[in-house]
Amino acid sequence: MFQLRTLPFTEIAGLVSKETCEYHYGKHHQTYINNLNNLIKGTEFESKGLFEILTQSQGGVFNNAAQVYNHDFYWDCITPTTSVRSAELEDAIKASFGDLAKFKETFLNAATTLFGSGWCWVVYNPSSQKLEIKQTSNAQTPVTEKLIPVLVVDVWEHAYYIDHRNARPAYLEQFFNHINWEFVSKSLETAKKNGLEAVKNYTKSLHS
Known part of the structure; x- marks a missing residue:
C-alpha cells in the first residue's frame, strides 16, 4: 500500500498558501494515492514499486501512479528558503539555454x-547530454520517454487557483522565485550518474 509522502513545508508565502496545501496536497495528491492503491489490488502491480508501475502500466493505473510521482517531485522542486545552484547545474543551463535569463x-x-x-518539465536527456524543456498533458511524465526529470512545475489549475485565481503567469513567476535549486542540482547530478535509475531511487526513497 502506498502512502502520501510528507510535505516538506506547510506553506510558501507568495506561492502556495496553507489552504492550497490543504487542498492540493491533502486532497488531490491523497486521492491519487487512494485511487492507485484501490486499482492495483489483486493485479500484477500490487507488489511492485512505484517506478515499475509508472513504466509498465497503462490507463487508470498509470494515470494515478504518474500523478503520485509528478506531485511527489513537484513538492521537492519548491522551497520557502533560499537555495543555490551547483556549478554543474549552472554549466548545464549555459550549455542548453545560453544563460539563466534565457532559460x-x-x-x-x-x-x-x-x-x-x-x-512543464526540465529534463536531462542522456542521448544529447543536455537539459531540455518538455510539456506533458494531464498525467503524462517524461520518464516514459526515458528522460530524467530535474525540475517540474504543476500547471493544473488546482495548483494555483486558490492563491492566484486564473493568473497562471503570476503563479509561474512566483514559482521561479521559489525553486529549490539544491534539489534540482542534486537531481541533475544523479541523472547524469545513474540515468533512469535516478528516478527509481527517488521513488523508493519516498515509497519503500
Missing part, C-alpha cells in the same frame, strides 16, 4: 502556453 524566459513561456492541464 527562465523559455521555461516560463512553455509553462504558460501549455494548453489545458499538465506539467
Whole structure:
C-alpha cells in the first residue's frame, strides 16, 4: 500500500498558501494515492514499486501512479528558503539555454502556453547530454520517454487557483522565485550518474 509522502513545508508565502496545501496536497495528491492503491489490488502491480508501475502500466493505473510521482517531485522542486545552484547545474543551463535569463524566459513561456492541464518539465536527456524543456498533458511524465526529470512545475489549475485565481503567469513567476535549486542540482547530478535509475531511487526513497 502506498502512502502520501510528507510535505516538506506547510506553506510558501507568495506561492502556495496553507489552504492550497490543504487542498492540493491533502486532497488531490491523497486521492491519487487512494485511487492507485484501490486499482492495483489483486493485479500484477500490487507488489511492485512505484517506478515499475509508472513504466509498465497503462490507463487508470498509470494515470494515478504518474500523478503520485509528478506531485511527489513537484513538492521537492519548491522551497520557502533560499537555495543555490551547483556549478554543474549552472554549466548545464549555459550549455542548453545560453544563460539563466534565457532559460527562465523559455521555461516560463512553455509553462504558460501549455494548453489545458499538465506539467512543464526540465529534463536531462542522456542521448544529447543536455537539459531540455518538455510539456506533458494531464498525467503524462517524461520518464516514459526515458528522460530524467530535474525540475517540474504543476500547471493544473488546482495548483494555483486558490492563491492566484486564473493568473497562471503570476503563479509561474512566483514559482521561479521559489525553486529549490539544491534539489534540482542534486537531481541533475544523479541523472547524469545513474540515468533512469535516478528516478527509481527517488521513488523508493519516498515509497519503500
